[in-house]
Amino acid sequence: MAVDLVVSNCTVVTETGRIPDAGVAVEDGTIVAVGRPDRLPAADRRFDADGKLLVPGVVDAHIHNREPGLEYKEDWESATRAAAAGGVTSVVGMPNTDPIVDRPDRLELKLDRGDRSAHVDFGSFVVITSENLGEIPALADAGAVGFKIFLGSTVGDVPAPTDGEILEAMEAVRETGKRLGFHEENGEIIDHYTRRFREAGRNRPIDHSHSRPVIAEREAVERMTTFAEETGASIHMFHVSSGSAAAAVARGKDRGVDVTAETCPHYLWFSEEVIERKGNVARIQPPIRDAEQRRRLWEVGIDGGAIDSIATDHAPHTAEEKGAAEPFGDTWEAAAGFVGLETEVPVMLTFVAEGRLSLEEWVRRHSVEPARIWGLYPQKGSLRIGTDADFTIVDPDHEWTLDASDLHSKHPVTPFEGETFTGKATATVVRGEVVYADGEVRGDPGYGRRLPVARSGDDQ
Secondary structure (H helix, E strand, O other), rough: OEEEEEEEEEEEEEEEEEHHHHHHHHEEEEEEEEOOHOOOEEEEEEEOOOEEEEEOOOEEEEEEOOOOOOOOOOOOHHHHHHHHHHOOOEEOOOOOOOOOOOOOOOOHHHHHHHHHHHOOEEEEEEEOOOOOOOHHHHHHHOOEEEEEOOOOOOOOOOOOOHHHHHHHHHHHHHHOOOEEEEOOOOOHHHHHHHHHHHHHOOOOOOOOOOOHHHHHHHHHHHHHHHHHHOOOOOEEOOOOHHHHHHHHHHHHHOOOOOOEEOOOOHHHOOOOOOHHHHHHHEEEEEEEEHHHHHHHHHHHHHHOOOOOOOOOOOOOOHHHHHHOOOOOOOOOHOOOOOOOOOOOHHHHHHHHHHOOHHHHHHHHHHHHHHHOOOOOOOOOOOOOOOEEEEEEEEEEEEEEEEEEHOOOOOOOOOOOOOOEEEEEEEEEEOEEEEEOOOEOOOOOOOOEOOOOOOOOOOOO
């Protein structure tokens, strides 16, 4: 009896090791066998991986797909097209859209748009504000992957709840069995320095970075881990940018707080000198830090284990909004954020090639842990029998230089333009279907499915 698909001629890599000269068999979108070629069944279709590496599908649990309401920047179709081309098999969208995703009907609107047009599997976070604390159980039941609170000013200007409301929210989220994530910057500190800098006429791109000092990030991590210690909530720190904040996460873990954290490839790759070179194109919140903070982020976050996962904070804006034509113009008028779905795998593989981390560690942080943190594991992020047949196939030796015009997002403005990498995704398989290969995104929009999210009360 033939199965639907066998991917062969590859080295299978998981977080625990490697199987050379191996393959994976797929039936009805799920994995039915992993092993040597002579032990795999016959297949209706075969995909030759050409000697490359096959890893569990990469999960990016932090993207801004901009739909609904801001589709001129990006939408589910273009974001997930970029994901497929970048080797990413599952994405989770952020809730600061228009309208913000703060009620069950708005979550359903966002997910319904994905049903129609996504190329890879997808889900969404929901935002907690002062106005929707009573909606937390219903939002969990409506299919939210997790919850998010914006502590500092960011795109969309979503207001932060008060500290008392955050404590109440943690207690409510704890009861759903889900995790609450934070944009962890102290808004009062940021607002103070932004006002001071603007009054003083300080308007260069580096001034934006310095208006959001490391202490704003560190304090927010310390405060939220203290709140979680008190309430017993499971929390997550999005886009940790500094070694100081990573150390604060580590202290929370040492105290037994259920706190997880992610960082982004740009914080590991760049230091703030990129802002001096590329100006507002590299503007992001929290900002890219100085070389010493990047060194400590590697030391404490990656080598020391404070950082659990990798995500991009993929955040498209038009070239005009980014000030790309005049990148050293008034920084307060430029948008914060840039695309990342097609550079995250190459960046991390380059670190592997440089010996900064092993293939297994990359797989753990980019596939396994994002899925585990957000309750998607092992259906996502693993190569277990019976789970979704999501694979990222990569060439770890391919050297290339990025031309941003080749990217698939609507507005591919990125500071990674012109950077040289070692490693690239060559094929992407989602539930047994090849959605990217030979340099082309395959299949029709709408193939992607909603992520398999547990409802409150389900076994977590």
